[in-house]
Amino acid sequence: MPMNRYADMEDKLRILEDLNMMYIRQIALSLQDSDIQKKIDHEIRMRDGACKLLAACSQRDQALEASKSLLTCNIRIMAYMSELQRMKEAQVMQRVALRSSDAGPTDDRLPCKGKVAISDLRIPLMWKDTEYFKNKGELHRCAVFCLLQVGAEIHDTDMVIVDRTLTDICFDNTIVFEASPGFELRVELYSCCSEEDYSAGSTHRKLASKLSSSLGRSAGKKLRVAMDPGACSPISNGGGATLLLPLPSVGPKYHLLAHTTLSLSHVQDSFRTHDLSISGNEECSHWVPLYGNVCCRLAAQPHCMTQQMISGCLKVKQFGGDPQSWTNVYGVLKGTNLFCYHRQEDIEANVEPAFTISINKKTRIRASEKDLHSKAQSICISNHYGGEEVTHTLSADSREDTHRWMEAFWQQFYDMSQWKQCCDDLMKIELPSPRKPTLVTSKQGSLYHEMVIDTSDDISTVTDILARRMQELELRSQLGTSPPWMSLFEESPGCPRTHNRLPHSPLRCPRPGLLSSEASLTSDSYSPCSTSPCSRHSGWAEPLSSPSSHFRPRTLSLDAKLSTLRGRGYGGVLQCSCQPPSSSSLAPIPAQRIPQATLSCSSSTSSNSSSEGSHSPELSNGTSFSRPSSARRSLRNLRAKLDPRNWLQSQV
Amino acid sequence: MKGPLSYLQPGRNTKVSDQSETMSFIPGQPVTAVVQRIEIRKLRQGEHLILGFSIGGGIDQDPGQNPFSEDKSDKGIYVTRVTPEGPAEVAGLMMGDKVMQVNGWDMTMVTHDQARKRLTKKNEDVVRLLVTRKSLEQAVKHSMM
Numbered sequence: 001m002p003m004n005r006y007a008d009m010e011d012k013l014r015i016l017e018d019l020n021m022m023y024i025r026q027i028a029l030s031l032q033d034s035d036i037q038k039k040i041d042h043e044i045r046m047r048d049g050a051c052k053l054l055a056a057c058s059q060r061d062q063a064l065e066a067s068k069s070l071l072t073c074n075i076r077i078m079a080y081m082s083e084l085q086r087m088k089e090a091q092v093m094q095r096v097a098l099r100s101s102d103a104g105p106t107d108d109r110l111p112c113k114g115k116v117a118i119s120d121l122r123i124p125l126m127w128k129d130t131e132y133f134k135n136k137g138e139l140h141r142c143a144v145f146c147l148l149q150v151g152a153e154i155h156d157t158d159m160v161i162v163d164r165t166l167t168d169i170c171f172d173n174t175i176v177f178e179a180s181p182g183f184e185l186r187v188e189l190y191s192c193c194s195e196e197d198y199s200a201g202s203t204h205r206k207l208a209s210k211l212s213s214s215l216g217r218s219a220g221k222k223l224r225v226a227m228d229p230g231a232c233s234p235i236s237n238g239g240g241a242t243l244l245l246p247l248p249s250v251g252p253k254y255h256l257l258a259h260t261t262l263s264l265s266h267v268q269d270s271f272r273t274h275d276l277s278i279s280g281n282e283e284c285s286h287w288v289p290l291y292g293n294v295c296c297r298l299a300a301q302p303h304c305m306t307q308q309m310i311s312g313c314l315k316v317k318q319f320g321g322d323p324q325s326w327t328n329v330y331g332v333l334k335g336t337n338l339f340c341y342h343r344q345e346d347i348e349a350n351v352e353p354a355f356t357i358s359i360n361k362k363t364r365i366r367a368s369e370k371d372l373h374s375k376a377q378s379i380c381i382s383n384h385y386g387g388e389e390v391t392h393t394l395s396a397d398s399r400e401d402t403h404r405w406m407e408a409f410w411q412q413f414y415d416m417s418q419w420k421q422c423c424d425d426l427m428k429i430e431l432p433s434p435r436k437p438t439l440v441t442s443k444q445g446s447l448y449h450e451m452v453i454d455t456s457d458d459i460s461t462v463t464d465i466l467a468r469r470m471q472e473l474e475l476r477s478q479l480g481t482s483p484p485w486m487s488l489f490e491e492s493p494g495c496p497r498t499h500n501r502l503p504h505s506p507l508r509c510p511r512p513g514l515l516s517s518e519a520s521l522t523s524d525s526y527s528p529c530s531t532s533p534c535s536r537h538s539g540w541a542e543p544l545s546s547p548s549s550h551f552r553p554r555t556l557s558l559d560a561k562l563s564t565l566r567g568r569g570y571g572g573v574l575q576c577s578c579q580p581p582s583s584s585s586l587a588p589i590p591a592q593r594i595p596q597a598t599l600s601c602s603s604s605t606s607s608n609s610s611s612e613g614s615h616s617p618e619l620s621n622g623t624s625f626s627r628p629s630s631a632r633r634s635l636r637n638l639r640a641k642l643d644p645r646n647w648l649q650s651q652v
Numbered sequence: 653m654k655g656p657l658s659y660l661q662p663g664r665n666t667k668v669s670d671q672s673e674t675m676s677f678i679p680g681q682p683v684t685a686v687v688q689r690i691e692i693r694k695l696r697q698g699e700h701l702i703l704g705f706s707i708g709g710g711i712d713q714d715p716g717q718n719p720f721s722e723d724k725s726d727k728g729i730y731v732t733r734v735t736p737e738g739p740a741e742v743a744g745l746m747m748g749d750k751v752m753q754v755n756g757w758d759m760t761m762v763t764h765d766q767a768r769k770r771l772t773k774k775n776e777d778v779v780r781l782l783v784t785r786k787s788l789e790q791a792v793k794h795s796m797m
Contacts, residue, residue, distance in 0.1 A: 127756060165755040165780055167689075647717035648764050649708040649732050652771040 114302030704738020710764030
């Protein structure tokens with residue numbers, strides 16, 4: 001019976017797994033490298049957890065996440081294993097070398113390491129026309145993520161669900177590695193079909209249901225491929241990993257979709273496009289139509305550019321100057337400069353250095369002959385500034401110091417020759433912030449949904465909270481787009497800063513449910529600043545000079561009122577509720593009468609606009625405007641649509 | 653501006669690369685523009701799904717009456733109004749934006765009604781737009797200088 005054989009296989013696989021785990025642990029122990037051993041242990045534990053979670057979870061996205069962690073853990077374990085093997089080999093080679101004692105001390109200079117950051121990964125997609133016509137209501141979706149590997153360091157990006165409404169796959173993560181200049185950054189894209197799983201267990205059910213509702217061509221292809229798992233991708237999950245660490249047979253499986261390798265030559269301070277090698281084809285269930293490129297920003301900060309390589313006391317004079325003109329300085333070699341400060345304390349005090357000697361690829365440094373007056377050799381540094389050659393002479397206190405400085409300069413030159421273009425200028429690396437900013441993209445979109453303002457608070461508390469938030473967000477608003485409500489704090493012409501005093505003037509603009517003072521305050525402070533959308537009804541006004549003033553802060557009480565009113569179907573009316581034309585003067589209106597007042601507002605504005613004739617009134621496409629008479633409206637709409645002089649606008 | 657994209661060839665699936673050039677519009681010629689991606693979640697109001705903005709333009713409309721376009725022969729779809737606190741405003745859509753793509757469908761060579769229909773599909777509750785505006789071009793130019 002096939003079921004028994006299946007169960008047997010499962011048992012065997014489980015035993016194999018346990019043996020493999022033991023084997024891995026043994027190797028780790030034998031090498032007595034506690035660092036990697038700890039890492040392997042950690043990954044093994046994560047892997048066990050992911051397996052258990054995968055077996056237990058019921059929801060599709062949980063299963064996808066668990067499967068992703070499992071794959072990542074497997075690949076990490078394999079990477080650590082190969083690292084261990086390499087170390088073991090190196091150990092053995094060293095022992096052999098010592099025994100034969102023919103190798104002298106290796107004088108190989110090693111380049112300094114650096115930070116390599118990859119960010120803003122974007123993979124464009126190329127959907128075929130036929131994809132759009134398969135509009136059976138379900139989108140073909142795939143879950144994708146990227147693995148980035150440098151040596152034994154493996155990082156994964158977040159998982160993104162891809163369907164045909166996306167033009168690109170974007171990964172927002174910034175990932176920073178510590179690497180030497182000869183690094184190889186391997187980028188791998190894994191994908192997994194996110195629909196009904198075509199695993200062996202449920203195929204017969206699917207087959208029955210499909211047969212009863214005639215099998216489409218593409219569905220048939222997919223089933224055929226699912227029945228034959230080997231055909232699609234020979235390297236499904238990191239090749240050898242599946243032998244050592246078999247994956248559970250249930251649950252979603254990720255397959256390698258594309259990969260590429262980046263190295264130092266691809267490092268640049270801006271975005272670049274690289275080619276992807278794609279594995280798999282259209283027939284696979286995990287296929288996503290890639291355009292074939294990946295765009296990303298790969299930046300590197302070698303340590304020689306960011307850290308102080310050497311520092312100490314020096315005596316400097318210009319070459320050829322008289323022997324008495326030695327200046328005592330505290331020199332710091334960092335990046336492409338030798339900063340010479342008057343005193344060591346100046347560095348902490350952020351005082352500008354006395355002078356700076358540049359040390360770059362074009363600098364020439366040599367040790368000069370012993371000066372008559374000094375005890376040790378001095379170092380000559382020559383640069384070309386403009387057309388002139390300027391030479392400085394440095395002298396250290398002792399021979400050892402001079403030797404140290406020369407050594408540091410040689411190392412610096414070597415590092416710069418190894419890191420090449422990364423040493424021309426310091427590249428910026430934005431460190432990933434510990435928590436993801438989810439403020440602006442939340443469903444309702446108002447920052448103040450998260451702020452609870454007690455009705456007994458007065459306005460100074462509100463501005464305090466705002467100021468604190470502003471400081472928090474300042475760190476995140478490096479993109480230059482400040483949060484929309486910051487416009488309130490900017491001086492805008494003709495907009496008095498009203499949010500610091502309580503209003504006593506009547507409301508110029510009816511807002512639903514605004515009897516509490518702070519809610520009315522926020523609207524009042526907003527109204528003078530905005531020539532808001534409704535004013536456009538009376539002809540084509542200039543586009544707003546400060547578009548950010550659209551966004552107005554709200555308090556919880558206002559939100560609550562808005563949502564109840566929306567629920568009552570006045571949503572369409574509310575859109576028009578601000579800034580009625582100046583002809584209608586509205587005094588503060590109690591909450592119950594608001595809907596009618598705004599109704600009159602909307603009808604008056606629409607009558608204004610229709611009298612213009614230059615553009616048609618707004619055609620509502622499914623909004624719940626309550627219009628005076630529907631028959632008149634439809635006739636008017638038809639006339640407006642057909643009139644060639646009109647420039648139609650539709651509300652969506 | 654994070655990762656501005658450029659965009660070619662209206663009417664077909666677009667290849668997206670990272671070079672940015674000035675926006676030009678000659679019918680029949682590939683278009684390059686600096687675009688921003690905006691994702692709008694539709695808001696349910698009773699039985700309707702609304703986005704909270706209004707569009708104008710289209711190849712069947714008179715482009716000379718478009719107050720937002722730079723080139724008065726541009727028959728593209730422009731955002732003429734954004735409902736305050738609506739889903740579109742929240743997502744970052746601004747008045748005057750030109751809509752280049754909606755969910756992958758091109759919007760530079762469509763009639764007004766086709767454009768409206770593409771935005772109001774009942775089975776889609778999220779629309780992903782590619783929009784362009786003058787300030788984006790300028791920001792990219794400044795950052796490149």
